[in-house]
Amino acid sequence: MRVRSVAYDCDVLVVGGGIVGLSTAYAITRAAPGTRVTVLEKETGPARHQTGRNSGVIHSGIYYRPGSLKARYAVRGAAEMVKFCAEYDIDHAVTGKLIVATERAELPRLHALVQRGRENGIPVRELGAAQIAEYEPEVRGLAAIHVGTTGICDFVGVARRLAEASGAEIRYGAEVVRVDRRPELGVAVRTAGGDVVRGRVLVNCAGLYCDEVARLTGDDPGMRIVPFRGEYYSLSRPELVRGLVYPVPDPAFPFLGVHLTRGIDGGVHLGPNAVPALAREGYGWGTVRPRELASTVGWPGAWAIARRHWRYGAGELRRSVSKRAFTDAVRRLLPAVSEADLVPAAAGVRAQAVLRDGTLVDDFLIREGARAVHVLNAPSPAATASLPIGREVARRALGALART
Known part of the structure; x- marks a missing residue:
C-alpha cells in the first residue's frame, strides 16, 4: 500500500467498536473538537463481544490494588458511568452488593477486602451471619460485606450512545486485515472488504484481537491474548435473589468466581465459570478455530499457566x-437453588493478556508505538472504567497526533 501525506481520511483511526474504543472516540472529540475520528468495527454493530457479553455490573473498585489503574479508574468510572446513564436516560441502578464468606478460611480475605475498600475510598459495611438476611434472605454465609456503590446498567446502550455522541465516523463490517505504518507519513489500514482507510494516528482497541493488531502495526506487544470463556446460567426463580451476591475471590486469579447478578432486565444470571476457549470468539466448546488455538498453545505463557494453576483449572472445567x-x-451462597432452577444462558469470552512467563496481566495495559496507541489488557472492570480509560487513551492519541 502506498501512503500519501495528502490522503488522510481522518486524524485518529480507532480499531474496535467496543465500549473502550467508542469511549476513546468520544473523549477525543470532547477534548479536541474538530479532530476527525474514524472507528473501524468488524461486526455489524457495536459492543458485540466483551462489552455486550458480561454481567452488566458497574464495579465499585473494591477488589483492585490501591494505586493501580484498575482501582483508580473503576472508582472514578463507577460514579461517572452512573452520571452518564442518568444524563442519557440509559437503564441503570445503584444496587449495592454483598461479598459473602462461606468458609472460615475465607474470613481473612474478606477482612482484607474491607481494608482495601477503605484504601480505595469505597464505603463498606461489615455484616455478621444474621445480618446477611437484611439484604438477601435466601443467602447464607459466615460473614459478609456490603458495598454500596456497585450497580448495574445496559453497557450496550452506553456504547451506542457513545458512538452517537462522539460525532466520529463509525464503519461497521470493517475487519482490519493489514496495517501499513510509515512513521514519517501515517497509518493505512486495509479491511477485509478491500477498503483502505488512512489516518495520522492509529488507536488499537481491538479487544480479543488487540495483540494481533499490534503485530500488524509492526509493534511487539510483549504479551498474547489467551481467551477464557465465561459460562452463565439464568435462574428460573429470580425471586430468590434481590441484587448482587459474590463469593470472596481468590487473589491469585483475575476471576471473581461464580456469583449471582440481578440484571437491569430483572433476570438473575449465575456465573461465570472460567474455562479456556478454543477460539477468541469461542462461546461454546463446539467453536474451534485451529489458527487461533495454535496461537494460544504456541505461547509459552499458556503452558506456564497450565502447569501453575492446573488444580484451579480442573475445578472450572468440572463445572x-x-x-x-x-x-x-x-x-x-444460595442453598435453596436446585439443578432444575438453572437455565443455560449466553456465554462471554475474556481477553486475558498473558506474558511469556505465564504472568496473568492484572492491570490495564496501554502501550505506545510510533503513531500508535495499543490497549493490550482491558478486561473487567473495563466497561465500568471505560470513560476514564477513554480519556487516558485519548490523551495519548492526541499527544501522538501533536507530534506528527
Missing part, C-alpha cells in the same frame, strides 16, 4: 461439563 457441579458452587 463446565457438569451442571451438578456448577449448581453446587451456586448452593454455597
Whole structure:
C-alpha cells in the first residue's frame, strides 16, 4: 500500500467498536473538537463481544490494588458511568452488593477486602451471619460485606450512545486485515472488504484481537491474548435473589468466581465459570478455530499457566461439563437453588493478556508505538472504567497526533 501525506481520511483511526474504543472516540472529540475520528468495527454493530457479553455490573473498585489503574479508574468510572446513564436516560441502578464468606478460611480475605475498600475510598459495611438476611434472605454465609456503590446498567446502550455522541465516523463490517505504518507519513489500514482507510494516528482497541493488531502495526506487544470463556446460567426463580451476591475471590486469579447478578432486565444470571476457549470468539466448546488455538498453545505463557494453576483449572472445567457441579458452587451462597432452577444462558469470552512467563496481566495495559496507541489488557472492570480509560487513551492519541 502506498501512503500519501495528502490522503488522510481522518486524524485518529480507532480499531474496535467496543465500549473502550467508542469511549476513546468520544473523549477525543470532547477534548479536541474538530479532530476527525474514524472507528473501524468488524461486526455489524457495536459492543458485540466483551462489552455486550458480561454481567452488566458497574464495579465499585473494591477488589483492585490501591494505586493501580484498575482501582483508580473503576472508582472514578463507577460514579461517572452512573452520571452518564442518568444524563442519557440509559437503564441503570445503584444496587449495592454483598461479598459473602462461606468458609472460615475465607474470613481473612474478606477482612482484607474491607481494608482495601477503605484504601480505595469505597464505603463498606461489615455484616455478621444474621445480618446477611437484611439484604438477601435466601443467602447464607459466615460473614459478609456490603458495598454500596456497585450497580448495574445496559453497557450496550452506553456504547451506542457513545458512538452517537462522539460525532466520529463509525464503519461497521470493517475487519482490519493489514496495517501499513510509515512513521514519517501515517497509518493505512486495509479491511477485509478491500477498503483502505488512512489516518495520522492509529488507536488499537481491538479487544480479543488487540495483540494481533499490534503485530500488524509492526509493534511487539510483549504479551498474547489467551481467551477464557465465561459460562452463565439464568435462574428460573429470580425471586430468590434481590441484587448482587459474590463469593470472596481468590487473589491469585483475575476471576471473581461464580456469583449471582440481578440484571437491569430483572433476570438473575449465575456465573461465570472460567474455562479456556478454543477460539477468541469461542462461546461454546463446539467453536474451534485451529489458527487461533495454535496461537494460544504456541505461547509459552499458556503452558506456564497450565502447569501453575492446573488444580484451579480442573475445578472450572468440572463445572463446565457438569451442571451438578456448577449448581453446587451456586448452593454455597444460595442453598435453596436446585439443578432444575438453572437455565443455560449466553456465554462471554475474556481477553486475558498473558506474558511469556505465564504472568496473568492484572492491570490495564496501554502501550505506545510510533503513531500508535495499543490497549493490550482491558478486561473487567473495563466497561465500568471505560470513560476514564477513554480519556487516558485519548490523551495519548492526541499527544501522538501533536507530534506528527
